[in-house]
Amino acid sequence: MEIISEEILGQTIRAREPMSHKGNYGRVCLIGGDQHYGGAIILASQAAVHSGAGLVTTATMKVNHGPLHARLPEAMVVDWSESDRLTTSIQQATVILIGPGLGLATDSLTLLKRTLMLLTKGQICLIDGSAITLIADYRLTLPDGPTYIFTPHEKEWERLSGLLIENQDRESNRLSVNQLKGIVVLKKHRTEVYLADGIWQNPLGTAAMATGGMGDTLAGMIAGFVAQFPLNNAILAAVYLHSYIGERLGKAHYVVLPSELITHISSLMKRFEGN
Numbered sequence: 001m002e003i004i005s006e007e008i009l010g011q012t013i014r015a016r017e018p019m020s021h022k023g024n025y026g027r028v029c030l031i032g033g034d035q036h037y038g039g040a041i042i043l044a045s046q047a048a049v050h051s052g053a054g055l056v057t058t059a060t061m062k063v064n065h066g067p068l069h070a071r072l073p074e075a076m077v078v079d080w081s082e083s084d085r086l087t088t089s090i091q092q093a094t095v096i097l098i099g100p101g102l103g104l105a106t107d108s109l110t111l112l113k114r115t116l117m118l119l120t121k122g123q124i125c126l127i128d129g130s131a132i133t134l135i136a137d138y139r140l141t142l143p144d145g146p147t148y149i150f151t152p153h154e155k156e157w158e159r160l161s162g163l164l165i166e167n168q169d170r171e172s173n174r175l176s177v178n179q180l181k182g183i184v185v186l187k188k189h190r191t192e193v194y195l196a197d198g199i200w201q202n203p204l205g206t207a208a209m210a211t212g213g214m215g216d217t218l219a220g221m222i223a224g225f226v227a228q229f230p231l232n233n234a235i236l237a238a239v240y241l242h243s244y245i246g247e248r249l250g251k252a253h254y255v256v257l258p259s260e261l262i263t264h265i266s267s268l269m270k271r272f273e274g275n
């Protein structure tokens with residue numbers, strides 16, 4: 001197992017080409033946020049925009065549209081029950097993130113199944129939060145073609161892999177990840193990233209980050225990073241930077257609010273950008 005270091009940031013985050021435009025920085029479609037968990041998809045969307053994703057569309061329950069737009073006018077919104085618009089948004093996306101605040105209702109399950117069916121080769125699909133629990137509970141199979149990134153916390157990983165938290169050692173995790181045919185970011189105090197060809201551990205992070213919405217924020221950051229940068233490095237850099245900011249804020253704050261962490265992403269990306 002290798003340890004992620006600060007160099008990953010300069011190796012991954014590139015200075016922008018002067019002649020580039022928003023279309024060069026990825027189209028991210030985020031799907032989630034029911035009547036109880038609108039905050040989760042708002043945080044994920046903010047994190048994707050602040051990480052530099054070129055175009056962000058958020059498909060969420062209609063009740064969340066006003067709150068989302070009030071905080072993040074940069075995002076486009078789609079009513080997740082409008083199936084034609086949703087289909088177009090998914091088809092046009094280079095990166096799809098599904099799960100933050102999606103909930104476990106029948107409509108959420110239907111939405112997840114429909115999203116999975118629409119995915120095509122070359123797209124990157126991040127699966128977080130409720131989407132992980134639904135895939136585990138209903139044993140959904142994922143179509144071949146897209147690249148999948150799962151971002152479970154330990155309990156979600158227990159549901160998905162069948163490994164009890166106390167049995168989640170690296171060898172057992174590796175075997176389960178291999179069966180999933182995806183990348184797994186196993187979130188905990190020292191998050192582990194299971195890539196196809198190696199396991200990386202995040203050396204950063206603090207208990208000041210143990211607050212609702214922190215994982216939704218990471219999911220949005222990873223979505224923004226993989227929309228712009230090469231896959232494996234993008235995941236490692238997003239995981240590292242999320243905790244780097246969390247640790248810094250944690251020195252002066254008892255608890256780090258995800259919405260505060262998000263406001264620091266872009267300035268730190270600028271500080272660490274490589275040529």
Ligand SMILES: NC(=O)C1=CN([C@@H]2O[C@H](COP(=O)(O)OP(=O)(O)OC[C@H]3O[C@@H](n4cnc5c(N)ncnc54)[C@H](OP(=O)(O)O)[C@@H]3O)[C@@H](O)[C@H]2O)[C@@H](O)CC1
Nearest residue numbers: 037038039040099100101102103129130153154155212213
């Ligand atoms: N503002 C919003 O809208 C927010 C919306 N959210 C959305 O809510 C949805 C449900 O997600 P969820 O994570 O809150 O609930 P769930 O999947 O039941 O897991 C909790 C269970 O797992 C256990 N557990 C064990 N180890 C753990 C670990 N390392 N990290 C965390 N938990 C661990 C834990 O143990 P316990 O607390 O009982 O000790 C408990 O039994 C999802 O869509 C998410 O996006 C949230 O992001 C919050 C902010």
Ligand SMILES: Nc1ncnc2c1ncn2[C@@H]1O[C@H](COP(=O)(O)OP(=O)(O)O)[C@@H](O)[C@H]1O
Nearest residue numbers: 153187188189205206207210212213214215216
């Ligand atoms: N004690 C801790 N030390 C380091 N990081 C933590 C700690 N507690 C939580 N985190 C981080 O916060 C995030 C929590 O994710 P998750 O449980 O999915 O939150 P939520 O679903 O509420 O957004 C993960 O990135 C995790 O690594």
Ligand SMILES: [Mg+2]
Nearest residue numbers: 129153215216
């Ligand atoms: Mg979560």
